[in-house]
Amino acid sequence: MAVTLKEVAELAGVSRSAVSRTFTDGASVSARTREKVEKAAKTLGYKPSLIARSLATNRTKLIGLVANNFQNPAFLDVFDLFTSELQKRELRPLLVNLSAETSPKKVVELLRQYSVDGVIVATSTLPTSFAIAFQTAGIPVIHTFGKFQANANVHVVGIDNDYCGAMAARTFSERGYSTVALLGGPETATSTQDRSAGFQRTAAELGLKVAKVCFAENYTYKAGRDAMRDVLKDPEVEAVFCGDDLICMGAMDAARDAGKSIPEDIGFLGFNDIGMAGWDAYALTTIRQPIRDIIMSSVELVVGMVENPGRSPEIRLFPCSVIERGSLRPLPEAG
């Protein structure tokens, strides 16, 4: 069915190598040969087979994209940006939905079998060891949204979660809150752990009482709503720092359900700044994570790794900022 190199070579009256070279960037072909080949290729509708090329060059132009959070709208942006950014560079994403795949080990095997050129692990709920498994298998890997360590042994692109936790504590303190709660994302996520640490440490420093610490089971509205019921048992809580906007929205609805009004009776601070955070019904004050920068940088880095595998592990962190809307008391007037 498909037209091959050989047929084009025959029609153009040149060798197979000549045809191959016309379709390879930077190869040496004379203008006359190129013209003949291009004409023949056009006539036959020839396009080189990327599979065959991959076998010969040992490059597939496939980038594995491993995620386990297909429920959260925050990931829509991630997918959109990843795919379009890869496409711009003539690369393709090979998606792996980790929630469905049995073991992480299998995922590594699988992507190795497909000879992906690189892998982006986009999740904060997996340990660093997962990303390292790719590295051990000789596959360039970036742990996006991952936990960074001073003695990095794997590329990490994301944010400083500890610092963001501290930022949340400061945000509460500046607005005059004195007793607050933490309603984090899944407890096993490294992002949750780091934010929690930063939040509690800074709260202590600022004399802010953290009356309650709890965690939602996953990044969903429902999990947030359920966990919030627990927080509401404690009447002294004036504001809640949530590990994710979706969780936060669930928590807000639980609070409203209990007759509280926002921000008068209770304040909420979200995380991520997903599109919905700006909707009138929630008007969420939240800490924005610069997804776009993170993704672009991850793609750039993985491409760099492919070109230069020896590159030493890098940590790239992007700043987050508080987006002021209506779910917290306003800052007191300066002066």
Next chain:
Amino acid sequence: MAVTLKEVAELAGVSRSAVSRTFTDGASVSARTREKVEKAAKTLGYKPSLIARSLATNRTKLIGLVANNFQNPAFLDVFDLFTSELQKRELRPLLVNLSAETSPKKVVELLRQYSVDGVIVATSTLPTSFAIAFQTAGIPVIHTFGKFQANANVHVVGIDNDYCGAMAARTFSERGYSTVALLGGPETATSTQDRSAGFQRTAAELGLKVAKVCFAENYTYKAGRDAMRDVLKDPEVEAVFCGDDLICMGAMDAARDAGKSIPEDIGFLGFNDIGMAGWDAYALTTIRQPIRDIIMSSVELVVGMVENPGRSPEIRLFPCSVIERGSLRPLPEAG
């Protein structure tokens, strides 16, 4: 770096074919040979290269997944289901983000170059001709969420949009509304056109006045909010049928912003039943589209096509149903 067939064959003391056969389902190998090979493979950590296999067998186990709607939360389900459903069958999704890709023609070329075994085009905003282009190129294709025609020439899996439009009109009529509006999705989407047709025809039959027909520019909250401002100019509109839940939520907020309360002053009927539709802040009455059934069926069909390319085009439609929440007047008591 990677271990090859040849090395395994040498270690096991058998021919390359024997190794190949141990890793090919249904091939003939004796128990003793298989054992020797498996032992050698384990020692060396061998896994067959899928690229090489693809070249030889002309099957890649890659399924192209073309989408152009990465903004809508409804697509999270789509991605999740598609990827996990493909994974169960040992297939991989090769994602194409159409919004970023220049021309549809290029997409066909691209997926052909990667020799995908099949393609699922998951969008209602592209004409049937797009799906047909794959077919012409000899690639099995399913148009999921596509427009179906009596004389089908391409597989379509989805819903009967005309019928759903009619269902919306009946829903309004049953609840005693007499003057309504249609706030559809993008006007170029075939789903919008069909729903609109069914809605208006049935409204006319039921004596329901459609005072206003307009369309959101895309499937977003903002587009819904903007378009709703136009609808609000007409004070006689009692209820609005929206082309998508996200659009509907935007529209609801525009209405509330104008001081209307829901459902007392104005009613809303959404479409899709995304997770957020159930949130307290919206409690959207909406027409549920059975995404899960549609996706599972699409995957099953594309697999069937790969196995039997001669298969004649099929149309698979799934029923939708009204999910009653709080954005419409209740049904009058029976009797």
Next chain:
DNA sequence: AATTTTTTTGCAACCGGTTGCAAAGTTTTT
């Protein structure tokens, strides 16, 4: 035990490209 049937095995060609190398062809230099 000899013959027939069935199963297993290795050989070698093939899938559709790339690429190092040396020969052939051009262009530049002397």
Next chain:
DNA sequence: AAAAACTTTGCAACCGGTTGCAAAAAAATT
């Protein structure tokens, strides 16, 4: 016009598997 330097080209081997075919081995039949 010959020599030197540079380009272009085709040959042939290779990437890592699969598979039809015939020979070899094993099992079943007589």
